[in-house]
Amino acid sequence: MREIDAKPSRLRADAERNRQRIIEAAREAFTWHGVEVPMATIARKAGVGVATLYRRFPTRDELIREIFADQLQACSAALDEALDDPDPWRGFCHVIEKVCALQAAERGFTEAFLNAFPDAAADHSRRRLEGERGFAALVRRAQRAGALRTDFHPSDLTVVLLANNALSATPDPAAASRRLVSYLLDSFRADAAHTPLPPPTGLGLGHLLPAGHRARPTQGSIE
Amino acid sequence: MREIDAKPSRLRADAERNRQRIIEAAREAFTWHGVEVPMATIARKAGVGVATLYRRFPTRDELIREIFADQLQACSAALDEALDDPDPWRGFCHVIEKVCALQAAERGFTEAFLNAFPDAAADHSRRRLEGERGFAALVRRAQRAGALRTDFHPSDLTVVLLANNALSATPDPAAASRRLVSYLLDSFRADAAHTPLPPPTGLGLGHLLPAGHRARPTQGSIE
DNA sequence: TGGTAAGTGGACGCCATCGTCCACTTGAGC
DNA sequence: GCTCAAGTGGACGATGGCGTCCACTTACCA
Numbered sequence: 001m002r003e004i005d006a007k008p009s010r011l012r013a014d015a016e017r018n019r020q021r022i023i024e025a026a027r028e029a030f031t032w033h034g035v036e037v038p039m040a041t042i043a044r045k046a047g048v049g050v051a052t053l054y055r056r057f058p059t060r061d062e063l064i065r066e067i068f069a070d071q072l073q074a075c076s077a078a079l080d081e082a083l084d085d086p087d088p089w090r091g092f093c094h095v096i097e098k099v100c101a102l103q104a105a106e107r108g109f110t111e112a113f114l115n116a117f118p119d120a121a122a123d124h125s126r127r128r129l130e131g132e133r134g135f136a137a138l139v140r141r142a143q144r145a146g147a148l149r150t151d152f153h154p155s156d157l158t159v160v161l162l163a164n165n166a167l168s169a170t171p172d173p174a175a176a177s178r179r180l181v182s183y184l185l186d187s188f189r190a191d192a193a194h195t196p197l198p199p200p201t202g203l204g205l206g207h208l209l210p211a212g213h214r215a216r217p218t219q220g221s222i223e
Numbered sequence: 224m225r226e227i228d229a230k231p232s233r234l235r236a237d238a239e240r241n242r243q244r245i246i247e248a249a250r251e252a253f254t255w256h257g258v259e260v261p262m263a264t265i266a267r268k269a270g271v272g273v274a275t276l277y278r279r280f281p282t283r284d285e286l287i288r289e290i291f292a293d294q295l296q297a298c299s300a301a302l303d304e305a306l307d308d309p310d311p312w313r314g315f316c317h318v319i320e321k322v323c324a325l326q327a328a329e330r331g332f333t334e335a336f337l338n339a340f341p342d343a344a345a346d347h348s349r350r351r352l353e354g355e356r357g358f359a360a361l362v363r364r365a366q367r368a369g370a371l372r373t374d375f376h377p378s379d380l381t382v383v384l385l386a387n388n389a390l391s392a393t394p395d396p397a398a399a400s401r402r403l404v405s406y407l408l409d410s411f412r413a414d415a416a417h418t419p420l421p422p423p424t425g426l427g428l429g430h431l432l433p434a435g436h437r438a439r440p441t442q443g444s445i446e
Numbered sequence: 447t448g449g450t451a452a453g454t455g456g457a458c459g460c461c462a463t464c465g466t467c468c469a470c471t472t473g474a475g476c
Numbered sequence: 477g478c479t480c481a482a483g484t485g486g487a488c489g490a491t492g493g494c495g496t497c498c499a500c501t502t503a504c505c506a
Contacts, residue, residue, distance in 0.1 A: 012473060015483060039464060049485030054465060159403055162393065163386030170385065170430055178421040180382055186417050187410030194409050198401040207393055235503055238453060259494055272455030297485060 005048055019056050021046040027067050027106070034169075035064060035108035061111075068112030071102045075113070076127075079134045089147035092138055096157075100164045104177030107168045110161070110208050128205060149193040153200030158207055163207070178204060242279050244269040250290050257392075258287060258331035284334075291335030294325045298336070299350075302357045312370035313360055316375035316408055317378075324388045330391045333384070333431050351428060369446070372416045377424030381430055383407060388431070 003206040012020060025046035029037045039060065061085040080099035085091035102108045133159055142148035160181075167176040185191060234242060248269035252260045261282065266276040280286040301321035308314035324336040326332045358380055365371035383404075409415060 006395045012482060015471065018484085039465085040463075043485095050465080051467085051485060052483075055483080058465090092305075100299055117283035156402065156406075157388065159399055162389045164404055166385045167382065169432075170424070170426060172424065175421065176382055176385075176426065179379065179424055180386055182418065182420045183379075183410040184406060186415045187406040189415075189417065192409045192412075192415045194412065195405065197400065197405045201393070201395065201399045203393060203399065209392075235452060237503065241454085263493070266455090272493080274455060274497085275453075280454080281495090305497085 001182060018046070018048050018052055022048060022053055022056060023065075023067060025171065030064070030067065030108040031102075031106050034209065035060070035111050057123055064108060064112045068106070068109055072108055072112065075099055075103060076131070082138055083089075088138070088142040088145040089189075092148055092188075093141040095135065095138060096160065096185060097181055099161065100177050100181045101138055102166060103161060103164050106175040107173075110149060110165045110171045113205070113208065130207060143190075148188055151193065151197045152188055153202075155200050155203045158203035158205055159201060161205075161208055237281075241269070241271050243277055245271060245276055245279060246290060247284075253287070253290065254329050258283070258334050283397055285301035288337045291329070291332055294329065294332055295335065297325060298322055299354070302354060302361075305361055310369040311359040311361070311365040312412075315371055315411075318358065318361060319383065319408060320404055322384065323404045324397065326384060326387050327396040328391060330396075333388045334375055337429070337432050338444065354427060361430055364393040366413075371411055372413045374420045375411055376425075378423050378426045381428055382424060384428075384431055385426075391392050393423060 019045065022042065026042045029042045029045055029059045035043070039053055040050050042063075046053070048193050051065075057066065075098070078095050080097040082091035087092065103113075132154065136154045139152060143150050143152065163184075164180060165178050167173050167180060170176045245265065246439065249265045252265045256264070260277055263273050265286075266273045269276070277284075286395050297323070301318050305314035305318040308317065319436055326336075347377050355377065359377045362371060362375060362377050386407075387403060390396050390403060392440065393399045
């Protein structure tokens with residue numbers, strides 16, 4: 001399932017086993033309690049010591065990234081499929097629906113998404129840029145076809161993802177997400193435009209996490 | 224501005240002054256850092272000791288409630304105005320727009336909203352019920368008039384508020400909120416219904432906060 | 447102007463999480 | 477089997493927020 005065979009895991013058998021148990025425990029813990037769940041809890045669920053957890057995944061982010069690797073793959077795939085779809089509108093809907101479903105399926109996906117596409121790392125930054133560029137192309141195509149309203153702006157994707165992400169905390173995130181996305185897709189159709197929209201937000205995918213999560217402002221400096 | 228003259232604040236002059244400084248500091252702190260900002264930070268900003276803060280507002284919730292009292296008033300008012308509006312659709316839009324704008328204007332409004340309408344307290348529970356009942360009436364009226372799509376469900380209000388609340392963390396919450404609400408209102412029009420909606424979520428206003436904020440599950444019990 | 451209760455601030459103890467360190471255990475190769 | 481490096485777990489100090497307690501200060505009233 002994972003493509004890392006060229007890089008044979010040099011882990012001892014028992015270590016590899018523990019690694020898998022950690023991943024499984026973390027996935028469950030994230031889904032139930034959110035990504036802020038204490039590391040010790042994950043370790044306990046996995047039946048290992050905290051040291052083992054920290055040795056394998058020195059930071060929470062690395063753990064998150066590992067866990068959501070598949071979903072991120074699916075995310076990129078959805079975009080590619082959409083671009084290949086001969087029907088621009090169907091492709092557009094496909095991306096929105098798929099990404100929102102992924103986001104709703106497991107809490108923490110947004111964090112994973114951003115950790116995978118950080119501003120800093122050149123390689124990943126390229127991936128994020130590719131994603132944004134791909135989506136922008138999709139938007140243009142759907143608008144030219146007359147299916148997507150012309151005042152839709154690519155930055156609306158960020159608004160949609162932010163909004164959708166908030167549903168993760170409800171009892172049935174998938175259901176709530178489907179409902180929201182249905183409404184939004186209806187409103188994105190060209191013929192749904194009734195009143196002029198306020199100006200677009202210009203938000204990028206980097207705004208999916210609140211500023212505080214990335215660079216914490218000093219308390220003293222605000223005084 | 225505040226109606227509490229019948230209940231003369233029996234606070235000493237300096238105490239009342241400090242109380243106001245706390246409220247002002249807390250409002251600013253909440254807006255900038257969210258409602259989770261440490262109590263000590265609020266106290267420092269207000270130039271008082273933590274003891275003073277805790278004496279005046281024994282819990283964070285009471286502080287939040289006090290701060291957003293005006294907005295909650297506005298919230299109820301918006302619903303009343305909407306019910307008085309002869310145009311059902313305009314009334315419906317008014318409520319959604321107003322409440323979302325209030326929510327976007329200041330972080331923490333959602334917490335305040337729920338703290339003001341807790342399940343437990345009979346009096347406040349009545350207020351929340353009134354709110355939900357009033358909105359349901361508004362929905363029915365707008366649907367009978369043929370303006371609001373018939374598959375709109377009152378529980379969608381919770382979805383909207385959850386979604387809208389997520390925009391508080393962006394650089395310009397008001398702008399993002401306006402954009403989202405514009406889209407959603409377009410999709411709520413009767414003539415916007417294209418594909419059948421998935422079933423309604425049945426979420427109540429009580430679901431606006433994640434379960435963890437109300438009753439924290441024991442770590443050990445999950446094992 | 448002086449007595450007093452209301453008001454004040456910050457030190458303090460409590461608790462949870464973090465991430466490291468180290469003495470012990472175990473799997474893999476000979 | 478024996479060896480030893482890789483792996484392990486939990487104790488531990490650091491950090492930071494919470495809410496209380498108490499010795500000091502001050503506004504109000506007579």
